[in-house]
Amino acid sequence: MSDPASRPDARGRDGSGGGGGGVGPVGASAGHAPVMLAETLEALGLGTREAQGHGAHGGPLVYLDCTAGLGGHASAVAALLPAGSVVVLVDLDAGNLARAAERVRAAAGGVGGAGGQGSAGCESPVSVRAVHANFAEAPHVMAGLGLRADLVLADLGFASTQVDDAGRGLSFRQDGPLDMRLDRSRGPTAAALIAGAEAGELERWLREYGEERHARRIAGAIVAARAQGPIETTGQLAGIVRGVVPRGAEPIDPATRTFQALRIAVNDELGSLDVFLEAVSRGHAGGAWLARGARVAVVAFHSLEDRPVKRAFGGLVERGLAEAVGGQPARPSEGEVAGNPRARSAKLRAVRVVG
Structure with a gap:
């Protein structure tokens, strides 16, 4: 499950990038087209x-x-x-x-x-x-x-x-609380996971769930940043990642894979x-x-x-x-x-x- 707001092919179950007011197939509505x-x-x-x-x-x-x-x-x-x-x-x-x-x-x-x-x-x-x-x-x-x-x-x-709600913390395109839970009635938030995870565990999440080749560098940056204060917003996390991953190496935002990895970890x-x-x-x-x-x-x-x-x-x-x-x-x-x-x-x- 790739980060929901990271790239043109990021998916949404009922999210349509096209919009429009025409009459679609049964089950579709303006702005909410089920995939395939x-x-x-x-x-x-x-x-x-x-x-x-x-x-x-x-x-x-x-x-x-x-x-x-x-x-x-x-x-x-x-x-x-x-x-x-x-x-x-x-x-x-x-x-x-x-x-x-x-x-x-x-x-x-x-x-x-x-x-x-x-x-x-x-x-x-x-x-x-x-x-x-x-x-x-x-x-x-x-x-x-x-x-x-x-x-x-x-x-x-x-x-x-869910993607468009900044309060859910799923997207790095808008600043909001670092939550990421799809069910906000259960489980720790992404902020809580980041606060309590060892560097090695962070690296594993990034490598396995985000397929992030800069996993060790990002994990180290997160650990260093949280020593200065809690990481509580999507903007903070995205800024930390962008600060250590060179932009332009890939056609996606440097924070893409980190957000994907943490969302997968938060929601298992x-x-x-x-x-x-x-x-x-x-x-x-x-x-x-x-x-x-x-x-x-x-x-x-x-x-x-x-x-x-x-x-x-x-x-x-x-x-x-x-x-x-x-x-x-x-x-x-x-x-x-x-x-x-x-x-x-x-x-x-x-x-x-x-x-």
Whole structure:
């Protein structure tokens, strides 16, 4: 997951670099275009046609969006699902989750309210359940709801609202508190991690999570700077990094990889991805959350994310527990990248669970 505001191809789950007021596909709104929407719908077996049939054991079709964001993908999916289906939304950001649930209920034919109930008391054709949780907890969420997912999506980007909010500390383009937590109700902030980490640990984060070749130099500069006083803002941290990394060596801001590394460390993003992929790797028979024949799609935005997805899905296919869906990986079209530069680095992989 690259730094959200560091370069033209930095990604946002529902963030559009293009904007504009035209009418986009279902699930898109001005300034909030879900990445690779058409390709995702195709990977989930929806395409441009309404889904047919039923889910596991003849029950309702169940769609699980593990990283709901602002509901861009989920609202498009909900509009294509048959009546009686269930949409389960999971996200770390409680505010975005509430907005996503409202948006998805509207797309599904309701106007908000819990349990898929419309404002006039009429039941929406699709039931929507919203759960505030990390996507690594999605299997437990489904077990708790007593549901098995037929369609699963994990978009590893994050919403443009998170990037644009200086108070979250995700971007070095605007000064704000050095927080970086996607869920501000849990875990230490980036400022707290920096304050307590040894130089060697800082270097490891920068090297492993940021793929930063100046990791040792930056870690040393951070340790030296914090000895003079706490590092509490994004501006402070960016200034420290820019002071020791030569600008112009790469086409990105010198602080790019440092912000990426710390954000990954703060949110344990790769650890969460590993837990999620391990649950997927157990297949239908290995857990109580995936239906037989379930389609699982993951949108990754850089190699640190894509490599474990490729490895996990490849292992499933080799063991005969899944079939690859479509070309691996699918990439955004030139037209999408032109309209939304944040989609440039996206890769979509999908499998159909058969065992």
